[in-house]
Amino acid sequence: MVLLRLGVVVDRGIVWIIGLLLVTLSACQTNVERAYPSRPLTVIVPWKAGGGTDTATRALAAVLQDELGQPVNVVNRTGGGGIVGHYALSQAQPDGYTLGAITVEITMMHWTGLTPLDYTDYSPIALVTVNPSAITVRSDAPWDNVHDLIAALRENPGTLTASGTSLGGIWDLCRIGFLEAVGLDQSAMPWVPSQGAAPALQELLAGGVDVVTSALAEADALRRAGRVRTLALMANERLSVAPDVPTLKELGIDYASEGGWMVLAAPANLPNARLELLRVAVWNASRQPEFSVPLERAGFRLQHLTGDALQSFLREEDDRNGILLNEAGLAL
Amino acid sequence: MTFVSWESVLALIVGALYGALFGAVPGLTATLAVALFIPVAFFLDATIALPAIIAISSVAIYAGDVGSAIARIPGTPASAAYADELHNLSRSRGVLYGLGISALGSSVGGILGTLVLAGGALALATLAAMFSSFEYFWIAVLGLSAGIFASGRHLLKGFASLLIGLLLSTVGVDPTLGYPRFHFGNPAFLGGLDYIAVMIGLFGFSEVLYHMGAGTKSAPAAHASIHRKALSNFYAGPLKLIRKTRKLVIRSSLFGIFVGFLPGAGADIGSWVACSLEKLTAKRKKNEERVVLAGVSSNNAAVASAWIPALSLGLPGDTVTAMVLGVFMMKGVTPGPLLFQEQMPLIWILFGTFLIANLLLLPTVGLLTARIAGTALRLPFNLLLPIIAAACVTGAYAINHNPLDVGIMILMGAVALMLRRGGFPLAQVVLGMVLGPILEQHFMVSAIKSNWNPLSFFERPIALVLMGACVATVILGIIAHKRRLTGRDKGS
Amino acid sequence: MPYNSVYLRIPGIVFLILAAAIWLGTRSFPSLPEGYPGPELFPNVLAFLLALAGIGLFWRPSAEVDTTTQRLRGTGITRILGGLSGALLFLLINPWTSIGAAAGVTCLVCGVAMRARIRAVLITSAATGIVIHLLFSGLLAL
Numbered sequence: 003m004v005l006l007r008l009g010v011v012v013d014r015g016i017v018w019i020i021g022l023l024l025v026t027l028s029a030c031q032t033n034v035e036r037a038y039p040s041r042p043l044t045v046i047v048p049w050k051a052g053g054g055t056d057t058a059t060r061a062l063a064a065v066l067q068d069e070l071g072q073p074v075n076v077v078n079r080t081g082g083g084g085i086v087g088h089y090a091l092s093q094a095q096p097d098g099y100t101l102g103a104i105t106v107e108i109t110m111m112h113w114t115g116l117t118p119l120d121y122t123d124y125s126p127i128a129l130v131t132v133n134p135s136a137i138t139v140r141s142d143a144p145w146d147n148v149h150d151l152i153a154a155l156r157e158n159p160g161t162l163t164a165s166g167t168s169l170g171g172i173w174d175l176c177r178i179g180f181l182e183a184v185g186l187d188q189s190a191m192p193w194v195p196s197q198g199a200a201p202a203l204q205e206l207l208a209g210g211v212d213v214v215t216s217a218l219a220e221a222d223a224l225r226r227a228g229r230v231r232t233l234a235l236m237a238n239e240r241l242s243v244a245p246d247v248p249t250l251k252e253l254g255i256d257y258a259s260e261g262g263w264m265v266l267a268a269p270a271n272l273p274n275a276r277l278e279l280l281r282v283a284v285w286n287a288s289r290q291p292e293f294s295v296p297l298e299r300a301g302f303r304l305q306h307l308t309g310d311a312l313q314s315f316l317r318e319e320d321d322r323n324g325i326l327l328n329e330a331g332l333a334l
Numbered sequence: 335m336t337f338v339s340w341e342s343v344l345a346l347i348v349g350a351l352y353g354a355l356f357g358a359v360p361g362l363t364a365t366l367a368v369a370l371f372i373p374v375a376f377f378l379d380a381t382i383a384l385p386a387i388i389a390i391s392s393v394a395i396y397a398g399d400v401g402s403a404i405a406r407i408p409g410t411p412a413s414a415a416y417a418d419e420l421h422n423l424s425r426s427r428g429v430l431y432g433l434g435i436s437a438l439g440s441s442v443g444g445i446l447g448t449l450v451l452a453g454g455a456l457a458l459a460t461l462a463a464m465f466s467s468f469e470y471f472w473i474a475v476l477g478l479s480a481g482i483f484a485s486g487r488h489l490l491k492g493f494a495s496l497l498i499g500l501l502l503s504t505v506g507v508d509p510t511l512g513y514p515r516f517h518f519g520n521p522a523f524l525g526g527l528d529y530i531a532v533m534i535g536l537f538g539f540s541e542v543l544y545h546m547g548a549g550t551k552s553a554p555a556a557h558a559s560i561h562r563k564a565l566s567n568f569y570a571g572p573l574k575l576i577r578k579t580r581k582l583v584i585r586s587s588l589f590g591i592f593v594g595f596l597p598g599a600g601a602d603i604g605s606w607v608a609c610s611l612e613k614l615t616a617k618r619k620k621n622e623e624r625v626v627l628a629g630v631s632s633n634n635a636a637v638a639s640a641w642i643p644a645l646s647l648g649l650p651g652d653t654v655t656a657m658v659l660g661v662f663m664m665k666g667v668t669p670g671p672l673l674f675q676e677q678m679p680l681i682w683i684l685f686g687t688f689l690i691a692n693l694l695l696l697p698t699v700g701l702l703t704a705r706i707a708g709t710a711l712r713l714p715f716n717l718l719l720p721i722i723a724a725a726c727v728t729g730a731y732a733i734n735h736n737p738l739d740v741g742i743m744i745l746m747g748a749v750a751l752m753l754r755r756g757g758f759p760l761a762q763v764v765l766g767m768v769l770g771p772i773l774e775q776h777f778m779v780s781a782i783k784s785n786w787n788p789l790s791f792f793e794r795p796i797a798l799v800l801m802g803a804c805v806a807t808v809i810l811g812i813i814a815h816k817r818r819l820t821g822r823d824k825g826s
Numbered sequence: 827m828p829y830n831s832v833y834l835r836i837p838g839i840v841f842l843i844l845a846a847a848i849w850l851g852t853r854s855f856p857s858l859p860e861g862y863p864g865p866e867l868f869p870n871v872l873a874f875l876l877a878l879a880g881i882g883l884f885w886r887p888s889a890e891v892d893t894t895t896q897r898l899r900g901t902g903i904t905r906i907l908g909g910l911s912g913a914l915l916f917l918l919i920n921p922w923t924s925i926g927a928a929a930g931v932t933c934l935v936c937g938v939a940m941r942a943r944i945r946a947v948l949i950t951s952a953a954t955g956i957v958i959h960l961l962f963s964g965l966l967a968l
Contacts, residue, residue: 051369052650052657064373077735078369081525082507082514086736089521116507116514117521163783168512194783195510197775200650204597207647208466210783223648223659227670229463296376296664359961494841494879497872501848504869513855513865539913546909546938547902717950720938723909724931724954727916732962737917744913751906756833774868786862 038098038276042073045266046094046102048087050080054219055264058131058302059103062266062284065293069283083107083168085117092123096269098276101127104267106172106260109320113327114170115334121316125272126265128284129307129315131297133262134237135176136218136247138230140206148234148253151213152184159190165202166216169195170332173202176236176259177215178326180250183257188330206230217262218244219301236261243301260319263305265312281308345382346687349389350695354703356390357397360407360534361729364394365653372657380665380680384658385687391654392444392691393699395601395637399436399630403429404707405722407538407729411768412605412636414533414761415484416629419622427567429708430701434568435575435623436630437700439583442576443631444692446587447594447638451645452685456671458595458639459646465596467779468791472800473596474773477603479804481765483811484610487819491758499766500773502527509771510778522738529767531730531739535746536753536760538726543747544754545719568701575623582612586628587635594636597643597651601636602768608632614814634696638688645669645684834883841880848873912937928959 045063049055056078063074079087084107091102104124112120137148145151155162166173174195178188191213196202199216203224206214214221214230218241224230225244235241235249236259250257266284268277285306287293294304307315327333349371356367367390375383398409403424408417424432450458478496485492505516506526517523576583586608593604608628612621640651641658648669650656662669667677674681710718730743750760784790792798852866852873863870912934919930932955936947 050653051365052372052653052660056369057372057657057660060369060373061376064376079525079734079736081528081734082521083512083524085507085521086525090736114512116512116524168510170512194779195512196779197509197771200656201598203649204463205466205779207463207649208469210466210468210779219663223663223669225648226668227646227648227672229647229649229670292377299666300660300663490879490882494837494876494883497841497876497879500872501844501869501876504872508865511858511865515855515865515869516851542938543906543909547906713950714946717946720935721950721954723913723938724935724958727913727934728931728958728962731916740913740917744910747913748906748910752833752837756837758837770868777868781862782858 038279039070039072041099042075043067043070043098044100045074045076046087046091046100047076047078048080048084048091048103048105048107049078051078054133054217054262054302055103055105057300058264058297059266061293061297062130062287065287065290066283069287083111083116083171085111085119088119089117091267092119092269094269096125096272098268098272098280101266101268101280103130103264105264106262106319106323109316110170110172110175110323110327113324113333121320123270124267125270125277126267126312126316127277127280127308128288129263129265129305129312130284130288131264131302132237132260132305133217133219133264133302134235134241135173135215135259135261136221136235137180137233138203138206138214138216138221138225139212139233140209141229141231143212143231145233148250148255151233152186155181155186155190159186160192162191162212163194164191164213164215165194165196165205165211166199166214167196167202169193170327170330171195172262172323173199173215173217174330175323175326176261177213178330179259180215180236180255180257182329183250183255203230217301218247222301237303241301241303242298263319265316284308339381341379341382342385342683342687345378345386346389346690346695349386350393350691350699353390353393354397354699357394357409358400358703358707359729359732360401360409360538360725361530361732363410363530364391364398367391367394368654368657372661375661376664380661380667381683383661384680384684385691387654387658387661388684388687389691389695392440392634392637392688393695395634396437396440396630396696396700397703400433400703400707401538403432403436403704404711405538405725406541407534407722407726408761408764410602410633411529411533411764412602412633413629414537414764415602415606415609416626417537417761419625419629423622423626429711430564430567430704431571432626433700433704433707434572435626437696437704438569438572438576439627439630440634440700441692441696442583443587443590443633443635444638444696445689446584446631447591447635448685448688448692450591450635451638451641451688455642455646456674458642462595462597462643462649463647464796466794467776467783468794468797469800470596470599470772471776471780471791472797472804473593473599473603474769474776476800476804476807477606477765477769478773479807479811480603480607480610481762481769483807483815484606484613485759485762486613488757489815491756492762495753495758495760495762496766499763499768500770501766502532502763503529503767503770504774509775510782520738522736527742527767528733528736528739529764530733531743532746532767533764534726534730535743536750536763538722538729539743539747540750540754540760542719542723542726543751545715547751564701564705568704569697576627579624579627582624582628583631586612586632590632590635591639594639595642595651597649599772601633601640601652602765604632604636605629606765614811614818634692641684645673645681646671838880838882838884841876841883845873845877845880848876909938928955928962931955931958 047056047059060076063076067074079090094100108121111117164177174193181188194211199220202214205211225232232247235247237249238258356362398413401407401409402417402420406421408414420432481496482492507514507524514524589608590604593599594601609625612625612628640655643649643651644655644659650659730740733739848869852869855866858864916930916934932951935951935954
C-alpha cells in the first residue's frame with residue numbers, strides 16, 4: 003500500500019517535470035528577431051462587442067491584415083467606462099504587436115480623476131473615425147427646428163431634460179457646449195444619466211426625456227424608421243448619410259464638436275520605424291472601399307489625421323473637454 | 335430574387351455549427367460568435383449574412399445548456415435558472431434525454447417566438463416604445479422576486495444569495511454617475527466583475543473542487559446507458575413530454591417573448607420567472623423536467639422576440655441585434671415599419687431562417703452536440719474532472735483576456751463550496767449580478783428624472799400593472815411556499 | 827443539530843461584518859447636489875438587507891443543509907488546495923508566450939488528475955492542451 007502511494011507520488015513528479023519542460027520550451031521559442039510584423043497583431047477595443055468603436059475597429063482590422071500580411075485580431079477589454087481597455091493598452095509592450103482603439107474618453111477621464119492616464123501615454127497612429135453628435139427629438143415633438151427648441155428652453159428653463167450617456171460622458175459635454183453656445187445655463191436642460199445611447203433613445207421614445215444628444219450613427223436607425231427627428235448636427239459639415247440634417251453652424255449657432263472619435267494607437271514609445279509602417283498601412287487600409295463604404299453608410303465619418311496634426315487634434319480635444327468638465331462641475 | 339440559395343443554406347449550416355461550438359465552450363458566448371462574424375458579414379449579401387447570424391444565435395443559446403448537462407456550467411445567466419435541474423436530469427436519465435428536452439424545448443419556444451415576431455412585431459414594438467425607466471425598474475424587481483421564490487425551501491437563503499450577487503454587481507464604476515466603487519485601488523476592478531467568470535467559478539470550478547475534496551467515491555453514477563436508443567432518448571421522450579405539458583411550454587414561451595422584446599431587459603428575466611413559477615407550483619421533486627422545459631422554451635422564444643424592436647423601431651434589444659442593425663445600416667436597409675412593406679423578400683428570408691433554424695437545425699445539431707457530450711462523459715471521471723477544470727480556467731480567461739477574471743473565477747469556486755455546504759442556492763447569485771445594474775440604474779434614472787419624487791414610480795399605467803405583478807408574485811409566492819412546507823411535513 | 831447550524835451561523839456573522847464594512851466603505855462617497863443620495867445609496871440599501879439576512883441566519887439557523895454534499899476531511903482539503911493552486915499556476919504561466927495558455931492548461935490537467943494511470947494522464951493533458959491551443963490561437967485567433 004505504501005509502495006503504491008509512493009509510486010503515485012513518483013508518477014506525479016514525472017508529470018510535473020514534463021509539464022514544466024513544455025512551458026520552458028514554449029518560453030524560449032519566441033525570442034527570434036524577424037522583420038516586423040512577423041506574427042499576428044492584437045487590437046484592444048475598450049468598448050463592448052457590437053458598439054460603434056467595436057464595429058469600426060473590426061472593419062479596419064479586416065482590411066489592415068491584408069496590408070500588413072499578418073492576422074489582426076480584435077479583443078474587447080470592456081468595463082469601467084472604457085478605463086479597463088485603455089489601461090490594458092497603455093500597459094502593453096510597445097513592440098507594435100499590441101495596438102488599440104483609444105476614444106474621446108481618454109481626454110476626459112483624467113480630468114475627473116478616474117485614472118491618471120491621458121493621451122500622452124500612447125503613440126497615436128491615426129485618427130480613423132469621428133462620430134459627430136446630433137440633437138434628436140421624438141417625431142411628435144412640438145419643435146420643428148433647433149431655434150424652436152432653444153426658444154422653448156429660454157421660456158421654461160429646466161423643464162426639458164436630455165440624455166445620451168452617463169453623467170459627464172461625451173454626449174453630456176456636447177449638451178453643455180451647445181447650451182453655452184446659445185447663451186443658456188446648463189441647468190436649462192438638465193442631464194438624465196443613462197448607460198449609453200440605446201437606453202437613452204428608449205427613454206426618449208417612452209417620453210422619459212425630451213432630447214437626446216448622441217451620435218447620429220446611433221440614432222440613425224430610429225431616424226430612418228421615422229420614430230425620431232434629428233434637428234441638427236454638431237459638426238462642421240453635413241454627413242453624407244444624412245444630407246438633409248443641417249449643422250448648427252448653418253443655423254447660425256457657432257458650435258461644432260467632433261463628438262466621439264476613434265484613434266488607432268500603440269502604447270507609448272513605439273519605435274519610429276514601426277510607427278511609420280503602421281501609419282502607411284492604416285492610410286492604405288482606410289482607403290479600401292470594403293472599409294469605407296459600409297462604415298459611411300452606417301453614419302460614421304471617416305477622417306484621416308496622423309503625425310503632428312493628430313497630436314494637436316488630441317491636445318485641442320483634451321483642453322476643450324477639460325474646460326467643459328470644469329463647467330459641469332465634474333473636474334477635480 | 336430567389337428566396338433560397340445554396341450559399342444561404344451553407345451559411346445556415348456553418349452558422350449552426352459555429353454557434354454550437356461557441357455556446358458549448360464555457361466563456362465563449364453567442365455575442366462573441368456574432369461579433370467575430372461581423373467583419374465577414376460586411377462583404378456578404380444580406381441574404382447570406384442574416385441566416386448565418388440567426389443560426390449562430392439560436393443554436394448558441396441552446397448549446398449553452400451543454401455545459402449544464404455535462405458539468406453544471408451554465409452558458410448564460412438565463413440557463414443558470416435551471417442548471418441544477420438539467421444536470422440532475424442528465425445524470426439520472428442520460429445526457430441525450432436531458433439535452434433532448436433542452437433542444438426540443440428551445441425549438442418549440444423559438445418557433446412560438448418567430449410566430450409572434452412575424453405576426454405582431456409592429457404592435458408589440460409600439461408597446462415596447464412605452465417602457466421608460468420606471469417600467470424597467472419594476473421589471474427588475476419582478477425578476478428578483480421570482481429569483482427568491484425559485485430558491486426552494488429556504489427563502490432566506492435564496493434572499494442571501496441574491497444579495498451577494500447584487501453586491502458583486504456594485505464593484506466598479508457606478509453605471510449612472512460614473513463614480514468608482516469598491517475597486518481596492520486596482521484599475522482592473524474598475525470594469526466590474528464579469529458575471530460569466532463568476533458563473534463558471536460558482537458552478538463549474540466549485541464542482542471540480544468538491545469532487546477533488548471528496549475523492550473518486552463521489553463520482554457520479556455511470557452514464558453507460560446513454561448511447562443505447564439514442565433516437566428515442568433524444569426525440570421521442572422529450573416530444574412526448576412536450577405534448578403532455580404544452581400549456582406550460584406555451585406559457586413559458588410567452589414569458590420569454592414578453593421580456594425579450596423589451597430592449598435591454600434581456601432574456602434572463604423571462605426564463606427566471608418561468609422557472610420559478612414552475613418550481614413554486616411543484617408538487618413533487620419529480621418536476622425537474624418541467625422546470626428545464628419552462629426555462630429553455632422561454633430562453634429561445636426571447637431570441638426571436640429580441641428582433642422585434644430592432645426590426646420595427648430601429649432600437650436594438652441586445653448586443654446581437656445591435657450588431658444586426660449595424661449590418662442593416664451598412665447594407666442600406668432601413669429598419670422600421672417601412673421595412674415590412676419595402677423589404678418583403680428580406681423579411682421572408684428572416685422568418686424563414688428562424689423557422690428552419692428552430693425546426694431543423696436545433697434538433698439535428700442538438701443531437702450532434704449531445705452525442706459529442708455523451709462521448710466526453712464516457713471518459714473515466716478522474717480524467718474528465720481535470721478537463722472540466724481546464725475548461726473553467728480557459729473559459730474565464732477567454733471572456734476578456736483578463737487574468738483577473740480567472741482569479742475571480744477561482745475565488746468564486748472556493749466561496750461556492752461553502753455556500754453549497756450551507757445549502758445556499760448558487761443560481762441566485764448570478765441573477766443578482768445580472769439584475770443589479772439594471773435595478774440600480776433604472777432606479778437612479780427615475781429618481782433623478784422626477785426630482786426624487788417617490789410617487790412617480792406609481793404614476794404611469796404600465797408601471798402600476800408591473801408593480802401589481804410584483805405584489806402578486808410575492809403574495810402568491812408566500813402562500814405557495816407555506817402550503818408546500820406544510821404539505822411536505824404531512825407527507826414525511 | 828449543532829454541527830450543521832455552524833454552516834449558517836458563520837455566514838450570518840460574515841454577512842453582518844460585510845454589511846458594516848460596506849457602510850464604512852461608502853461613507854467617503856460623494857452625494858448628489860442638494861443632498862440627494864448618490865452612488866452610495868444602492869450599496870447601503872444592500873448592506874442593510876444583508877445585515878437583516880445575517881441576523882436571520884444567526885438567530886434561526888434552519889438545520890437543513892445540502893445533504894448531497896459530503897463532509898470534507900483533511901486529505902480532501904489538501905487536495906482542494908492543490909486544485910486551487912493548480913489554477914493559480916495557470917495565471918503564472920499564461921502570460922509567458924503565445925502558447926502559454928495551452929502549456930498552463932496541460933499542467934493544470936496533470937495536477938488535477940486523480941489516481942489515474944500515468945499514461946492516461948499524459949495523453950489527456952497533452953490532448954487538452956493541444957485542443958485548447960488550436961481552439962483559441964488557431965480557430966478563434968484570439
